[in-house]
Amino acid sequence: MNKIELGVNIDHIATLRQARGTAYPDLLEAVRLVEDAGAHAITIHLREDRRHIQDADVYAIRQMCTRRLNLELAATDEMVGIACDVLPNDACVVPEKREELTTEGGLDIIGQFERVRSVTQRLNAANIRVSLFIEPDIEQIRRVPDIGAPVIELHTGTYANATGAAKAQELQRIREATEFAHSLGIQVNAGHGLDYHNTQAIAVIPNIRELNIGHSMVARAVFVGIRQATVEMLALMQAARAGA
Ligand SMILES: CC(=O)[C@@H](O)[C@H](O)COP(=O)(O)O
Numbered sequence: 001m002n003k004i005e006l007g008v009n010i011d012h013i014a015t016l017r018q019a020r021g022t023a024y025p026d027l028l029e030a031v032r033l034v035e036d037a038g039a040h041a042i043t044i045h046l047r048e049d050r051r052h053i054q055d056a057d058v059y060a061i062r063q064m065c066t067r068r069l070n071l072e073l074a075a076t077d078e079m080v081g082i083a084c085d086v087l088p089n090d091a092c093v094v095p096e097k098r099e100e101l102t103t104e105g106g107l108d109i110i111g112q113f114e115r116v117r118s119v120t121q122r123l124n125a126a127n128i129r130v131s132l133f134i135e136p137d138i139e140q141i142r143r144v145p146d147i148g149a150p151v152i153e154l155h156t157g158t159y160a161n162a163t164g165a166a167k168a169q170e171l172q173r174i175r176e177a178t179e180f181a182h183s184l185g186i187q188v189n190a191g192h193g194l195d196y197h198n199t200q201a202i203a204v205i206p207n208i209r210e211l212n213i214g215h216s217m218v219a220r221a222v223f224v225g226i227r228q229a230t231v232e233m234l235a236l237m238q239a240a241r242a243g244a
């Protein structure tokens, strides 16, 4: 059985802190609890508008994080400069629009080929493992080797928001995209909009290696705490993968 890993995205713990400009909730305490619960990675998205994670958070988390740090970033010179200074283990290149409520889809690596390739090369040169956050689209995946990224993260937001036949169709698209990328030797991760009900069907796909999950887990943490929210998510992912 292929193992499946969990990266916990703690952006929305910072959203709560930023809502009042307080020092709490403490992101470093969240990292400690999430790691103690067995998560494999900590994911943070330093948005250009700094609406949740702040620059100082990135440096402080890098210092104390004992698991992999996955920094999500837009393909800009500013963000690449910060990543090359902080040196996260992984950098996930994501699309970003200032006015969006949340990330609305995958990066168009065909339309922005030269920019994404140049960003990837700079991150590769700093020994940061690059992941491209893209749609489960065969034509996009076909270009990944030319860009030089070893990992992709498939955007699961469309699947998460769909219902009925459209949901089944999107799940099938994710399955096919995973198999195609795997056949090219690319590591496949997935994330966005995953929760305690829709994650199982994604976790069961054998060649998906890591799920990055944030919003639903922070929401669950309001009632049970982030440690327990992590334990529960890990358990359901692992049960789905084991075929339980
Ligand atoms: C790329 C991605 O899916 C996450 O970074 C997610 O976007 C975090 O939450 P927000 O989109 O609300 O910032």
Ligand SMILES: NCC(=O)COP(=O)(O)O
Pocket (backbone or CB within 6 Å): 009, 043, 153, 190, 191, 192, 193, 194, 212, 213, 214, 215, 216
């Ligand atoms: N890359 C996806 C991620 O980190 C978490 O997205 P969400 O669970 O907050 O929608």
